[in-house]
Amino acid sequence: MTGSTARRDAGNLALSRKEDFQAFVDAPRRTRPEILNGRALRALTAAERDAYNRARRQWHANLGPIRTPQLASLHEDLWDIVDSNMQDGDQAKGAVAVDAFPGLGKTTAVLAFAREFHRREIAEHGAFTAQGHERWPVCRVGLTGNTGMKDLNRAMLEFFGHPGRQTSTATQLGLQALDCVLSCEVRLLILDDLHFLKWRKTSGIEVSNHLKWIANEFPVTLLKVGVGLADKGLFSEGEAAGETALAQTGRRTTRLDMPPFTIDTEQGRHQWRQLLLALEQRIVLADTHPGMLADDLCDYLFARSTGHIGSLMTLVNRGCQRAQRTGTERLTQQLLDYVKNDAAAEHARRELEYAFHAGKATSRPANVRAVR
Numbered sequence: 001m002t003g004s005t006a007r008r009d010a011g012n013l014a015l016s017r018k019e020d021f022q023a024f025v026d027a028p029r030r031t032r033p034e035i036l037n038g039r040a041l042r043a044l045t046a047a048e049r050d051a052y053n054r055a056r057r058q059w060h061a062n063l064g065p066i067r068t069p070q071l072a073s074l075h076e077d078l079w080d081i082v083d084s085n086m087q088d089g090d091q092a093k094g095a096v097a098v099d100a101f102p103g104l105g106k107t108t109a110v111l112a113f114a115r116e117f118h119r120r121e122i123a124e125h126g127a128f129t130a131q132g133h134e135r136w137p138v139c140r141v142g143l144t145g146n147t148g149m150k151d152l153n154r155a156m157l158e159f160f161g162h163p164g165r166q167t168s169t170a171t172q173l174g175l176q177a178l179d180c181v182l183s184c185e186v187r188l189l190i191l192d193d194l195h196f197l198k199w200r201k202t203s204g205i206e207v208s209n210h211l212k213w214i215a216n217e218f219p220v221t222l223l224k225v226g227v228g229l230a231d232k233g234l235f236s237e238g239e240a241a242g243e244t245a246l247a248q249t250g251r252r253t254t255r256l257d258m259p260p261f262t263i264d265t266e267q268g269r270h271q272w273r274q275l276l277l278a279l280e281q282r283i284v285l286a287d288t289h290p291g292m293l294a295d296d297l298c299d300y301l302f303a304r305s306t307g308h309i310g311s312l313m314t315l316v317n318r319g320c321q322r323a324q325r326t327g328t329e330r331l332t333q334q335l336l337d338y339v340k341n342d343a344a345a346e347h348a349r350r351e352l353e354y355a356f357h358a359g360k361a362t363s364r365p366a367n368v369r370a371v372r
């Protein structure tokens with residue numbers, strides 16, 4: 001037990017046990033620290049200011065999740081699929097793959113869905129099954145580097161804190177996992193970062209077969225999340241001989257995307273603006289003004305994040321920390337220029353900035369441009 005407790009602290013294994021997941025589901029919404037103006041801020045005693053700043057640091061580090069159009073539409077699709085899978089146990093259920101580039105909010109959106117689903121199921125069916133087992137509507141496994149089949153099965157058992165997990169063979173582990181899934185009446189099985197699964201050679205037949213076994217035997221909706229799953233051959237139609245197994249997986253899997261924000265259509269610019277407006281509302285600095293992000297920094301923030309929500313949130317979070325620490329108490333281009341962002345975003349930035357300066361691109365919707 002001590003080993004698993006120690007491992008639970010590791011960031012990449014967060015939420016890997018049902019207790020963690022329960023804590024995540026039950027966590028109350030964070031309350032936003034009160035927004036003080038400059039004068040009120042200066043009037044605080046040193047101790048009060050420390051406490052206030054600590055609360056703000058925490059708050060800014062956890063600004064999400066924001067209900068972006070991407071998140072909303074993913075949730076709608078997931079509800080459709082999960083609810084239509086509520087047929088009787090002997091029918092094979094449709095699986096889902098959320099396949100998109102890193103940092104687009106896959107994990108965030110899927111976990112937010114899992115939380116809602118868990119709550120709904122517990123509210124409707126109670127915390128215990130008819131047989132008196134704890135009910136766990138969601139089992140969520142996050143894979144780490146180079147996970148094999150056996151590790152995957154073990155990770156599922158880890159989620160349930162099953163004692164048989166140390167010694168058994170891959171097949172035994174799989175059967176024990178199935179046992180847990182049946183007795184806890186799991187309905188949604190999430191495999192996050194599935195691209196970490198060891199894919200033998202190029203075909204991935206073994207992986208595919210294992211996932212198929214899960215999809216066939218486990219009465220769950222299988223929700224696969226990862227980067228480049230299509231390239232791994234997960235949904236290949238399998239025209240080539242010997243790939244019929246893959247074809248079967250492909251047929252049963254619905255692929256859902258999580259696109260970045262774009263600014264080449266009016267709708268895209270509008271959504272970008274809505275995101276910045278929502279984000280603005282959440283920032284707790286003394287010297288902000290409406291439009292601080294949505295009007296003054298919209299092109300700049302787009303160039304620095306290339307519409308990737310992960311990069312945007314990192315930048316805004318770090319910017320807020322810096323604004324607070326240095327006493328600037330607002331976000332400006334000058335301040336954000338000092339803030340480092342992830343390497344991919346920095347790389348893509350130059351070209352976009354050129355386009356903005358040359359007037360070849362804008363992130364402002366037409367009605368906003370007209371007013372300005």
Ligand SMILES: Nc1ncnc2c1ncn2[C@@H]1O[C@H](COP(=O)(O)OP(=O)(O)OP(=O)(O)O)[C@@H](O)[C@H]1O
Pocket residue numbers: 063064065066067068071101102103104105106107108109193226227309310311313
């Ligand atoms: N809807 C959202 N609202 C606010 N912040 C978000 C939202 N979606 C994602 N983020 C932020 O973006 C960052 C990246 O999101 P997330 O980890 O969900 O991406 P991912 O697609 O799972 O990436 P990876 O492929 O690397 O696992 C996180 O820090 C998260 O806080």
Ligand SMILES: [Mg+2]
Pocket residue numbers: 106107108192193
């Ligand atoms: Mg993720």
